[in-house]
Amino acid sequence: MSKIPVMEIFGPTIQGEGMVIGKKTMFVRTGGCDYKCSWCDSSFTWDGTGSSTSMTAEEILSDLQKIGGDQFSHVTISGGNPALHKGIGELVDHLSQLGIETAVETQGTFWKDWLTDITDVTISPKPPSSGMTTDFAKLDVFYERLSKEQTSLKVVVFDDVDFAYAEDIHSRYPEFPFYLQVGNEDATTTNDQALVSDLLEKYEWLIDKTVASKTMNKARVLPQLHTLVWGNKRGV
Ligand SMILES: C[S@@+](CC[C@H](N)C(=O)[O-])C[C@H]1O[C@@H](n2cnc3c(N)ncnc32)[C@H](O)[C@@H]1O
Ligand SMILES: Nc1nc2[nH]cc(C(=O)O)c2c(=O)[nH]1
């Protein structure tokens, strides 16, 4: 039984991003990441400013039920990079035995076999503005092993260079549904009004870029809905 470092368990809330945006879900956020994106909105999972609790799959399930009661049937596992942790396989087994759907958010750098049992897999390769470099051989493994029904690609875009990177990703992996997401440049501000106005302006810019791109005819463009509703608040 391998333990999982857990930073936070919260919900039910709505999935604010990507392929199941708007869906009611619980969140399990794991600690630790192999990346350190310059603009990471969850850097407390890896920069030493947050603390994790080492938990078994059974303990996580019990907390989910304690916090969410019978008011959920979907659990999103995010991080950090949840694909660093072997023990999540057991959690996914328990949840699917209970008829609870699962989602995972990962950047596509480490494969785990339990990923094939996840209902909604979001792979989010990182554009140049993050400061990270994509290992395409690793992404190819995800493309080979996951079905297009259970998977989506989501690229966060901050500028023109990121948009060109997004076009490249979508072209390389055409079978996976593709999502563009507005980048939040200030993931710590508490000035919600200024943040929302800035994010909506960025959203319009990203829509304009998408409309003008023949590569993006099938793409979907989304904001982070939770940020528009709750700003940079944690645990929502
Ligand atoms: C915090 S990450 C955790 C999962 C995984 N490490 C990953 O990056 O895919 C969850 C999602 O938030 C996105 N994200 C992180 N910081 C962001 C920001 N400042 N603006 C918009 N999206 C952001 C990531 O790209 C990813 O899609
Ligand atoms: N509501 C809500 N939706 C989300 N979608 C992805 C999130 C994440 O941090 O991985 C997230 C989050 O933290 N909250």
Ligand code: SF4
């Ligand atoms: S890969 Fe995800 S969790 Fe890791 S630093 Fe980047 S955005 Fe943050």
Ligand SMILES: [Mg+2]
């Ligand atoms: Mg987030």
